[in-house]
Amino acid sequence: MKRRLFWKIFLPFWILQTCIMLLLAYRVHASFGPERPWWVQPERRAMPVLGRYATWRYSTRGEAGLRELFHDIALEKRSAYWLFDDRMNELSGFWMPDEAPDAIHRALQNHGIAQSRHGTFIAEKVTDSKGRNYVFAGEFFFPPLFQSLPGSVLAAILFSSLLTSLLCAVLAQYITRPILRLRDAAHEIARGNLDARAGLSGSTRRDEIADLVKDFDTMAGEINDLVRSNKGMLMAASHDLRSPISRIRVALSLVSSTPEAERQELLDRIEIELLRLNEMIEQILTVARLESGQLKFTSGSLLLNQVIGEAVEDARFEASQTNVEVVYDENWPEVTMIGEENMLRSAFENVLRNAIFYSGVDGRVEVAVTIGSGLAQISVRDNGPGVPEEALPKLFKPFYRVDAARSIGTGGSGLGLYLVSGSVKFHNGSVRARNLQPHGLEIIIELPITSPKTTASSPGVQARA
Incomplete structure (x- = not known):
């Protein structure tokens, strides 16, 4: 019997109503x-x-x-x-x-x-x-x-029995139909068809089973996006890893035929490419550890001002190559929090590096800090082109890139903002993105703090040119 759940629902209801009808008939019979x-x-x-x-x-x-x-x-x-x-x-x-x-x-x-x-x-x-x-x-x-029963009573009992049987069948079908679709969609996904969905378009059903089907479809969509992102990441990673390896091979082939005085430049190039390779591999390993829960850090009390200040100084050094102005006002209360310093610094550096790159030559990046009740809000704004509105919720997903071709060209693998999100969540914070008008993107990070060293809650100054 393939439709086991249908019969498990239908038969108990039908048997119950049949027993009720027979009991009613007996009571009517006995009442005379x-x-x-x-x-x-x-x-x-x-x-x-x-x-x-x-x-x-x-x-x-x-x-x-x-x-x-x-x-x-x-x-x-x-x-x-x-x-x-x-x-x-x-x-x-x-x-x-x-x-x-x-x-x-x-x-x-x-x-x-x-x-x-x-x-x-x-x-x-x-x-x-x-x-x-x-x-x-x-x-x-x-x-x-x-x-011994009056004809009208017998007719009422038979009619009620038929009606309740029909209602039992309709109810069982109503309950089991989406579950059968759910099972079929699960089988399709297991066979590799990640586009399979259990829900029906235009359905007006509103109950727990409908919510289950909707959640299943959402999960299937997330899995599909993740698998596609992973495939894209593998393509990007293979390209990104192949590029420095190719340059290293070229440099090595030239070393033997290059005069001694010029070899140092080639060796420096090999070292740069090796460092780039190491950074890529480290990012991929960090994502793998983060997703498996194996990433361990030791938290302690730290000065948030110092972490952000160091990240901004490093960002200004990188920005000088494209003449990007990084504006940051340090005039905000000193704040302490519990966290892992290197993890937070890396998160801020990732956000700032993205902002600098997409601001373009002669661009501008603004960093502002606001201290509220138990929270520090760090805002990083750039004057780049921004991102499509539908892409905003996906920016912090692993391997997601708004423009795959652009990311390959810039060496990005779609891991930076995902690592930022993981670092912030590790510190019980939150991160979000929004577009600016007329253009630009703002990344907002909120972190819980122990207490500012001043009693008053003071907002940071959002500097302007």
Whole structure:
């Protein structure tokens, strides 16, 4: 049975409602007896008429005529009739159970009806045209359940049973359908189709299962983006690693044929390329450790002013090569925090390096610090082209690059801002990006601080040219 969940939902509901209907039927059945059972009410109403006819038949045709009458009106296994004189002698000669005389006597004292072990006795006193007294009695046996129910009640029970069965089937289908789609999408993803999704476009369903399907599709999209980013990263990394290796090979091939006085320049070039290779490999290893949770740092108290100041000084040195102005006002309260100094410095350097590069020649980068209640906000602005709005939420994902071709050309692998995000989160902070008008990009980092050395909370000065 492939649709196991469907039947696990449908069958319990159906069995439960069937039991409820049967219990209801039994209660309705029992509510008509034993004192006033439903199945004898028509016969009870007919007893006076049948009694007078039986006495007439007896007086005109005797015992044989009475036996013939009782044989005609009695139903096999359902009813039996007798006629008694005033001395309680049975006149038809039909067989009578031993309990009948006592039951008929009780019926005459109890509004004409009494229960026995096997059925219900009804007795009626009758007087014929000549003034003779008789007792007309009948025994009516317990009928099958559905024959004892009124037609309207039985119809209502059957209709309710069909309706609830239909509702159970619809409910089970409603619950299991998205789960089956979820399973099929999971199988497709397992087979390598990362574009498979479980949700239906235009669906208006709003419940926990719909949320599960939506979360699954979001997860599948994230996995798809990550796999594509990893593939792009491998292409970029292979290009970036191949470039310095190629330059090293060229330099090595020239060393043997280059005069001694000129060899030092080639050796310096080889050293630069080796350092670049080492930096790339270290970044990739850092990402791998960060994602596996194996990246360990020792935190301690540090002076945030000093960390940012050192990062800005290094950035100014790099910016001087493209005549980029790095504006930073150090006039803000000294702030201490708990963290890992080298990790934070590397994060600030990554942000500043990106800002310097995308500001272009003769560009401008502004660094501002604002101290709030328990938080330090560090803002880094550039006057570059910015990024598309849809790319902003993805900037801090691993291996993501807004322009893959540009990143390859600049040596970027899409890891810098991801490392920044990991470093900030390690310090229980947050990082976000937003575009500036008319152009430019701002990276905002917020970090928890222990306390500024001044009691007042003072914002840093956002310097302007």
